[in-house]
Amino acid sequence: MSKTVNISSPSQFNDVLRGSKLVVANFYTDTSNASQQVAAVFEQLSHALSRPNLVTFTKVNTEQQKDVAQAYRVTTIPTFIIFRNGKVADRVQGADPIKLQSVVNKLSEEVQNLASGGGEAGGSGSGSGSSEANWRGAALPRGYNDITDQIELRSCELLNVDPDAGNVRVLFDTSKPSALSEGKGGAKDWVESDTDEQLLLFMPFQSMLKLHTLQLTSLPPSDDDDAEVPLRPRRIKLFTNKPHNLGFDEAEDLSATQEFELSEQDWNAEGTANIPLRFVKFQNITSLVLFVVDGDGDGEKTRLDRVRLIGETGEKREMGKLEKIGDEPGE
Incomplete structure (x- = not known):
């Protein structure tokens, strides 16, 4: 049975973003050949990496959920967006299974870290990976x-x-x-x-x-x-x-x-x-x-x-x- 969540409303999508530290969203249409080309790969990744409250894979039909697609400026089908703590962390546009796999490989490392109690995804919550991997030349202003x-x-x-x-x-x-x-x-x-x-x-x-x-x-x-x-x-x-x-x-x-x-x-x-x-x-x-x-x-x-x-x-x-x-x- 598929673990992928099919999005039926904007409020449901917001609930998914709030309820999972990492979310991988597949923005697709039923009529897109490119969407069909990577559908099987996406489902395989979903089956292998989904974790309750940690990692959730979702599908968003852009013809049925136009508000969600517009909110995240989806103009290419398919588009895959990775959310970390409710924020956009990465995206893959088009039927590019190699790029998608590369992004998900990074995701799998975070999954292993989260599953073993390694702390919050994204470290300080900057949306750019762990604090050790991200150099900054000056401190962040408080609250940003x-x-x-x-x-x-x-x-x-x-x-x-x-x-x-x-x-x-x-x-x-x-x-x-x-x-x-x-x-x-x-x-x-x-x-x-x-x-x-x-x-x-x-x-x-x-x-x-x-x-x-x-x-x-x-x-x-x-x-x-x-x-x-x-x-x-x-x-x-x-x-x-x-x-x-x-x-x-x-x-x-x-x-x-x-x-x-x-x-x-x-x-x-x-x-x-x-x-x-x-x-x-x-x-x-x-x-x-x-x-x-x-x-x-x-x-x-x-x-x-x-x-x-x-x-x-x-x-x-x-x-x-x-x-x-x-x-x-x-x-």
């Missing part, structure tokens, strides 16, 4: 979580990046930056600007967010004699709810949601600046554009090692309220 995992990595775009440095994904790596580690070899896990100091980073989100704090880590080498040593960001502009990245001229001219100027005193010993945002202006956010206008010094390049978003996810609201989020104007 690290929600960087809500960034849709595949759709991120970084303009004016030096191809010899890392790519955009390294900015959201959960590991400690190599510049702070004893062994500094291997791939470059930071980004640098290319032709001048400016960078334009576009970050779309998997769900509606409330942003409270932006944490930036920049760890340029301390070689004062080298004119090519990159700089830390100085002036920064933020733009919200843009459907795509901006151009540099456009970013220069547009009025920003918030802009600020960092000084040497803003960077802590971990190379991280903890930047409070005007919370009232960062409600119901679907995307963020970060524009590094210039660097703090006379060089021609700026460097970023990590970007962290701190705040709340829309999934913390009740389903009925989530349905209205898209109709509320952003600040």
Whole structure:
């Protein structure tokens, strides 16, 4: 007998999220061939990993439960969303059994830990895995979580990046930056600007967010004699709810949601600046554009090692309220 829970209402889905530490939801339709291709794999995983009050596998027919699908911005069929403590932790879009298996392999490790009394899934409740696996350059503001995992990595775009440095994904790596580690070899896990100091980073989100704090880590080498040593960001502009990245001229001219100027005193010993945002202006956010206008010094390049978003996810609201989020104007 299948252990998978078939969702028949938004309230039932909310009950499942509240009643299980880990939830794997299969958003599907009966008419989708892609859904049918991975249905058997999903059922096998459900049978092997389901645990009462710990791990629950659910199926959500998006044609019958449109409110649930809309609340979690499901646009691709099938989509598999993994929830940890009621928050979106990961998602797999499309009939990709290899990716699904990879995500579930991580899940199985958590299942074993939970079943053996290893504590809460997700450690501190940040939605990004255990505290040991997640490096942070600054403490979390009281009452808020690290929600960087809500960034849709595949759709991120970084303009004016030096191809010899890392790519955009390294900015959201959960590991400690190599510049702070004893062994500094291997791939470059930071980004640098290319032709001048400016960078334009576009970050779309998997769900509606409330942003409270932006944490930036920049760890340029301390070689004062080298004119090519990159700089830390100085002036920064933020733009919200843009459907795509901006151009540099456009970013220069547009009025920003918030802009600020960092000084040497803003960077802590971990190379991280903890930047409070005007919370009232960062409600119901679907995307963020970060524009590094210039660097703090006379060089021609700026460097970023990590970007962290701190705040709340829309999934913390009740389903009925989530349905209205898209109709509320952003600040």
